Amino acid sequence: MATLKSPGQKKRQVVRIISGLIFLAITAVASIAYGFVKTQQLAWVKDHKEAQGTITELSHVEEEYRNRKGKKRYRDVYSLSYSFSVDGDRYSNTVEVSESLFVNSDEQQAITVWYENGYPSQNSPEQVMIAEKASNNLAGNAIAVAPFTFGGSLFLYYLLSFIFVRESKHSLPEGFYTENTWLDVDDNYFVALDDADLVFFDIDKGRASKVQQLYQQGAALEEIIGASKANKLNRVPISAMKQVRSDHNSDTIQVETDDRTYSVEFLNQALKAHALERIRALLPEGMTYNKEEKTRIKSALPALTLATLFVVPMFFITTPGINLVIGFIIVVKILPRILVRLWDPTITEKWALATA
Template structure:
């Protein structure tokens, strides 16, 4: 079987994903081999400490409700120990979180040894808890770190993919176009000129690899339709009444007549360069009644939408800066908006339109 060809965007996303996996493995390896500050502190306390006996005041077990990252409600067991001791005429009382195994070990006991650095009884800890922390195995540390490391690198992967994983402009990647068809593996779309029809296919994301492999092996449109769950739209080229395309977008907006009514469809392509290739091919097949025109915006006109949106986002961030998640998402949106703003300033919008030419009014020769 021929090797599957990847687009530049697919390669970028693969590199980002691979880098995140490697960094996660390196981080967990560091956790395995490097003891954390809490464990080092416990080891030092085991080696040198003062000890006294404390009375167990309470040993409690309760359930705590929390929400997962997906917002689902869950409960977990919470164990706490409260103890008191007197030293040099001063009473000290502490409430300490403990594990389920420590809870079982202390259950039924009335006293327990507590440790502290000499001269600092106010910072006492149960000796059992300190010993367990000092003797934690490297794998326990890894398991404790996974709930933090995994989400961190998943979020980083999402952000980096959003910023750098899109299909770059200026490429006509091999295996993603022919003279009359164009595969957009990023948006799961296939556009083709099929005789006198313009065909737009939306396929299921789950079938992306199958469609890509079949397309690159020269499979027919019918084979693609049979291979995956698809939604297809056939537009008679002679029924097209208008086409609009901005030079920086990867889409072509088509207006056409169907059952006596004007309909519209947005055709998506891998990147603007592939879109331009498709636009030239489609233009050749359009009815002669459609005339081509080009509109060039000034830098200010092109940048105005991004500028207005950016100001709205910035104002929202100013008033909602106390919410970390909203702030993080807002900053990401603002950075993307600034990027768009700069692009439109340096590369103003050029819109290509195909439409029926407006007929000039016939001159009045009646002499009236």
């Protein structure tokens, strides 16, 4: 049985395909452009001259860098220094070389140097230039530019996902709920009614696909709990609930007991409503129901406050790039929320035990 995808997962898959195609396209274009530039840089090799030089120094250093996840990494950098003479004038240079050339070289060893005809300052070891010429093809140039185009494509993927990948708010997607269980693949969260207990827990990101597969195959709750590797399993008896609160435009419900308040997450608002209907039927007798329709300004106030917190620093930050990122977040994430709250004010439903 094929694993069913949620609307958000389907959108993410489309974004992934688009980003992959863009990566291939820009890598091909960048390879051609890089090859053209490299060919121009190597034009002098066609009419080069040779001289015998001497290796003056070999150097090996460990260079620190950070990968795309920000983790510290190290790489070996090998360099070779040499000198040679042309018409009585002495020239010297230092170039980065391969590990094999470094290992097979010694200081004071003779080395063949290529230099530009009439311009000896443009020079490089023969073996380095042969390797440069050999790598100046579409495949070699693609390998050279791929780290940069991949980084750009990855940024584009996250950007498109940030803008477009959202779960449908009002659908009940097949494969993500039953009569008493609800799977949230967006937040990696699972909720279930187990007899008279509300069970909810987070799913380890690396186990999300496995849990989704097991769930859609009809696995028992205990098996799903074991497969999820949850950091914390919450089991709240319905009888212990003092208050249940839900905003109509949110995909979470707030459950309050004597000792704490829990936030229970769902894939979308429709699944939350589906779960809330079943939870409500089990709530203790004596709970009162209250419905509050907030004004437009009151509904939009949290988002307006958040926008203010983002806007104020922009007056003090002088880095255009940072201001651009902040502005992007405001326009893409916060502004739509403000408009939605103004257009569709929040309606809060609350079930609570009467207090003495």
